[in-house]
Structure formats: C-alpha cells, structure tokens
Amino acid sequence: MKTTRIAARGRVWALLGIGVVLVSIAACQSEPAKNVPPRPEDAAPVARQGDSLDLTKVWSGGKCQGNGAVAFTHLPMALEDFPFILPYGAVTDAHVTPIDHMYVSPADWSSARDQYEVRAIADGFIVKIGHRTGFVGDVRTDRVTDEYRLDIEHTCDLYSYFDLVASLDESIIRQAGATITEGQGSIGVRIPIKVGQLVGRIGGQTLDFGVYNNTKHLNFIIAEHYVLEPWKIHTDDPFPYLVEPLRSQLIAKNLRSVEPIAGRIDYDVDGTLLGNWFREGTNGYGGINQQRYWEGHLAFLYDHLDPSAIVISLGDFGGVSRQFTTLGAAPDPNDVDVSAGLVRYTLAWYDHVVGESGEPWDRTSVVKNLKVQPLDGIQGVALFQLTGPRRLKAEVFPGKTPDQVSGFTEGAVFYER
Secondary structure, eight states: OBOOOOOOOOOHHHHHTOSOGGGOOOOOOSSOOSOOOOOOOTTOBOSOOOGGGOHHHHTTTTOOOOOSOOOBOSOSSOGGGOSOEEOBTOOBTTBOSOOSSEEEOOSOTTSOTTOEEEEOSSSEEEEEEEEEEEOOSSSSTTOEEEEEEEEEESSSSEEEEEEEESEEOHHHHHHHOGGGGSSSEEEEEEEEEOTTOEEEEEOSSOEEEEEEETTBOOSOSOGGGGTTSGGGGGEEOSGGGBOTTHHHHHHHTBSOOSSSTTBOOOOOOTTSSOEEEEETTSTGGGOSOGGGGGGGEEEEEEOSSOTTSEEEEEEEETTEEEEEEEESSOOOGGGOOGGGOOEEEEEEOEEEEEGGGTEEOOSSSOOSSEEEEEOSSOOEEEEEEEEETTEEEEEEEETOOGGGOOSOOTTOEEEEO
16 A cells, blocks of 8 residues: 555644643634635636646546536435534634635444444445544654545545544445555545445544635646645535535535535635745645644634634644644735835634634534634743745744734744735
8 A cells, every 4th residue: 555644634623722721722813804715716717737737637547437527416414414514714723724624523423433424425436435543743753543535536626524534335445456545545446336325434523624716727826736635726616516405405514604605625825825835845734743743834714703803823833743823913914015114923822612602612513603712821822923025934922922023033034925
C-alpha cells in the first residue's frame, strides 16, 4: 500500500467543545464585522489548470467517465442517525485554514464505532481509499486512530468524499484488497458503487462529508499553494445537487442559517489581511515538516456559524496551532492594507451561545443563529503589518497583554500568498 501522508481531517470535538475545554479555542471579536466581502462569481470555470490540481488526474488517474452534474438522491447517513451538521469553513487545531468539508454529527457520542451506516449519495466510483492510524494535530497527539477516507467520482466534473469512517463495508474491502486495512497510506482503486450502497460505518465521532466540482475553483489568490490538497480549490455547495425533500431535510439540520448556508472557505482579498497566508519558505499549504505541515499557516476569516465574528487562526502560537479572536477595538482584516501600518490584535478564546440570549448551547441539538461569545482572559497579543500587497510581517506574543508589547522584535516572521 502506498504510504503517502493521508490528508489531515479535523475532529468535531474541537469545534463543539466536547471533552476538555482547551480544545474549544476558536475566536471572536467584540463588535460585528462590517465589511464581509462578497465571494466572486461562484462556479467560475477553471481556464487552465495543471495536472496537480485536476481531480480527473490526481483522484481518477485519467480514467474518469461522464461529464456534468448528477443529482444526489440519498443522504450520507439516515436522518435519525445525526442531529445536525456543521458547514464548511470552521478552523480548529491543525485545520488552520478554513475546513473544506462538513461534519455530520452522530446522534450518540458514546455509541459503538460501527453504530451508524454511511451510504453513497449517488452512483459513482470510489477512486482512492486512505487508511489513517494516527491522530493528526497538536491536540490529543497520543490518540491512536483507525479511520478510512473515500474519494468518490460521480463524473469527470463532480466528486464527493467521506472521512473518519470507522470501518469499510466488506464488499469494499474485497475489491480494494485486504491490505488496505493494514498500516497507514492510500491506494488508487476503481470500485463501482450505487446510490444508497453501504460503504462503511461510523460511531462515537463525526463523519466528514464534502463535494468538489472539478470545473470550478474558489477565490484563492494562488491556487498552486494548495497542490497538497488539490480538491480544496474545487470545494462546492452540496445543497443544489440534493433532490427534495433531502435538500430541505439537510438544510434543516445545518447549524448555519446565513448565506452561503453551506459555509465558505475562500476569504482571500488581495492587498488586505483577509484570507489565508503561508510563512515564506514553507512550500505554501504543503509545508516543510509533514508531521506538522500546518505550522506555517495563518488565516484571517469570519466564524463559520456567526460570520459577524472575526477569527484569527495561527499554525504556530508558541509552538502549537491555536484559533483566536480579538478583544476591544480592532480593525476588520478586510480593511487592513499596506497603508494601515502595524496593527495589533488582543487574542481570546471563545464559545458559541444561543442567539442574543447568551444561553449555553447543549452541542447535541440543532440551534439556529448561534453567536460567538468571548471567554474570559487574554491569551496573547499578535502584531501584523503588510509590507506589500502579498507580504505580511507577523509576530505573536503568547501570554502577553497589550501593555507588554510595544512592537516587533527579532522573532518576527514573514508570510506570503
């Protein structure tokens, strides 16, 4: 079995604050973001792209069949097996840049590993299978895992994916070969599947689910930064492909209620802070050290459930990845350009609460209009300065307060995009 690194897929525990509080470390700001930029025209065609970003090559191996869209006529899991879904665009732990998949939350977090069925949403071919035996991230690094990833071709244009699958159906294992259950790695396959077919099972954790359209690309300034995860630039809204009543049923379970309701991962605005950045000399999204490829990542975005809240996501905050927001008066990243000079953010953790009431969310049921609420305490200070439209000077000061930070030191580093 090929032993290339399996792409890190985050756990929903961090996003929901389940387990230890330390894991709930995203961030918010004290005032709403005023200038959330519109996404450029969705479904912009890819004029030309190299093989490294073409899913017909990197996933289907040049053997894909058919073109265009297909209807999704089955949900990934039975309605009664999941209370809610999380949209695209969260950040947590090693997912420093916005996440390119949704999370389908299990009805019972204490359930057995194989409690819930995972089924194909449309006809197609499983074209890659990955097996992961170790946790990827800076939180719970000693956790042993045993999970599968499935990349699925529906046509040469449309793909979907599942991850965190606890076990594969025996019919899939027979066609892939038993070695897929041994060790860690990924293999290319071409296993035909039918809509509604059982492909695997999960239990006690979320199911990752995403849709990717190879004819589209998102608003990333330099697409080539993402060759390590080439599907990312093709992330697509799954709701238009779902037939009724499945579409309405899944939307009803979606925690996000503002457009785009599927969420968003592409915030890049050229010449501003907003969007994804990569430390100079670290190979873009791919990183240098594959054990911690996210260390050189940095992102400025808006919260996936409450877009009025600004999130600052850091791949290296005192040696670990962390997600924060700003306290007090702080500039919207979309308003910060070269003319702004040095800007300062005071960092705090946050949680999600129910609407304006501020009541705690139980994290087991669907609640619309969740809001970001800062947690007490300053976690540090971050300084940023755009020295050019696509070059950023940055330095973080864990555990410091604003009156303890006067300016950049020799520890400052540069990011690019």
